[in-house]
Amino acid sequence: MNFEHVLLWGFAATIVLTGTMSASLGLGLTRMDIPLMLGTMFTPDRNLAKVLGFVLNVVNGWIFAFFYIALLTDAHMLTWWGGMVVGLLQGLFVLLVLLPALPALHPRMATETRGPDPTRQLEPPGFMALHYGRGTPIVTIVAHLLYGGILGMFYS
């Protein structure tokens, strides 16, 4: 495994993923803000949370890049479409498993069963994060396809 290349393209792919999500936020396709969600696990300060969340997101992206490359190399699928297949699987995992389970893990996220106590917390994402807008599943899948595609195409 080329360590430097994983770091380089892992970073590039993460930036594209984050940029895609942020652009979707600005275009009104989704309300999901991944840096905010990650950062508020550690601080209630929204401004600080976004910065912290961005850093955590990049670190996550690097870590996942190693898994992607290991998997793609082992499966002899180190191509753009191979990366996209893994990206699709990860996107589906995030939407179907991770995000619905997030309220149980996130210290500042309300659960679907909260009430009557009012929430001063983040609203829960719901199934496929649909509570954050109907476009959220598509945006999440597209972002992960790009992430995987970049790693598969440019890593050598």
Place this chain on the structure above:
Amino acid sequence: MCARPYVPIADYGMIGDCRTAALVSKAGSIDWCCFPHFDSPAYFAALLDRKRGGYFSITPVAPYRSEQHYLEDTNVLATVFSTASGVVRLLDCFSVASESVKNAQLWPNHEILRVVEGLRGDVELELRFHPRPNYGQRSIRMVRRGRLGLNCSDAENLLNLQLDLPASTLVLHVLATGTEAFARFSTHAGSRNYFSLIYDNEAPAVIPPLGQSAQARFEVTLAYWRQWIARCAYRGIYSASVRRSALALKLLTFAPSGAVVAALTTSLPEKIGGVRNWDYRYCWLRDAALTTRALVSLGFLEEASAFLSWLLHSTRLTWPRLQVLYSVYGEHRLSEVALPWLEGYEQSAPVRLGNGAAEQFQLDVYGEVLSAVWQLAEHVDRFDGETRTFILDLGRAVSELWRLPDDGIWEVRSGRAQHTHSKVMSWVAMDRVCKIARHFGWSAPLSHYEGVARSIRQAVEARGFSPRLNSYVRVFGGDELDASLLVLPLFGYCDASAPRMVSSCRAIGAGLSENGLIYRYTKVDDGLPGREGSFGICNFWRAENFARAGDIPRAKQWFERLLARENRLGLWSEEIDPRDNTFLGNYPQGFTHIGLINAAVSLEACQRGEQAKAA
């Protein structure tokens, strides 16, 4: 299927858990309940179709008289049935608890707990359980599960009814169709029976025990509501009605996101037999400022913060443009469809889902949202960068949009116009954005915004006031009165004692009222056939105008005349028929309760010689 008469709207009580709620009639029948959320499909919708809708009733077999009341300072509803042979009390509630209690034990996702207490003599009762998924469109097959009761599965959704009856008295049938169950049982003085209906969409569902465990949940529920209302800081005039309104408003809040729905129901008609039937199970931004003011003035800052947080983030998908309404999770596409299989309350068709008003352009929402933000600004240290951008973008949007015609606060379907109320609320938007920016020391084109505010005021005073009527008028250059103009002093646009406002209040009272109740408007083509009832909140706005103008005796007289029209539970619908005081429109209606709270708080302040706060 059992055809039963429709129950008057005022004869329903509300129970809930701040995620969904149910209406229980004086006959002991749950005729409206959606699971898992307010705007989810209904399992009990007999309210909108007595034959197909589905219900869950516990009612004496013999002829009876019944009365309803809430247990003091709670949202636990008591229905007392008196028959020739005895008296029995039915207690209804959703079991609720604080998050800490729920985290310490397995608590059902949603549970309607019904407790039957024998008070005197012997009474034979009949239980009928007939859930019908998707607003009565489908049947649901029941399966006996022994001591676990009746199990009804509908895709991923589960309803489970447990009955706490001695085997010797239980005569339970799942009817031939397998979709309806009934039981007959007797009570005697001192007897106590529990019935637990749970809903869950996760497996395994929590099916809580009955008996002592049910009694414990019931007591936790009582304690929860009493502790919650004990936080109410208001101790002034009409305190009982204010506290009941606060409890009703609390039941209309959606705790997971902080949203407040306009009403519990869809399509209760504004005119019996008419087509003015709308879905109000969504959150209107229009209600924002007045809701925030009500919550803050009563001391419920946590609920006010949660609501503002929802408001700021639910609107994220449409920034900086604001839509009129959003779902409890901020969904903005709420297209309107009819449910043809339901006949509607008292044959008032169509029954609608979604709300076409979501696509309207209403300028006033900007003023209402910014006003809500300003009210909470003094209770927070600072807003984050994203919120600051949002607030300043709203100001910029209004400065660009205020000259456009809009659909207006009442969501008429007859086209856009230059509504005076919308222009005034645009002034409020400019005023509040300047105040917020100054308060937090933000950099913003304040002199430009102040110039826009001056231009709006000039336009309103020049074209929104009719010297002939001696009143502000519905649209620029028009000659129609509109009760929405009663809010001008409430938002601080002018003083209630200003000559133009006093004469407007008088003109609106004279021109829009019937039997002491005010219509929103009359003689206006709103694009729909038929005429509606008097609009609840407008009447409280008038009382508040009197109070703010210093006419306390008249404000009290007007307020008390209104209170005489609330139902025995202290609940209000959207509208009232001035001819016979029949409740009309969706119910219970948060907007009317908000009007009551704000009017009482202002009256109390003015009575003490203090200045009432602006919304």
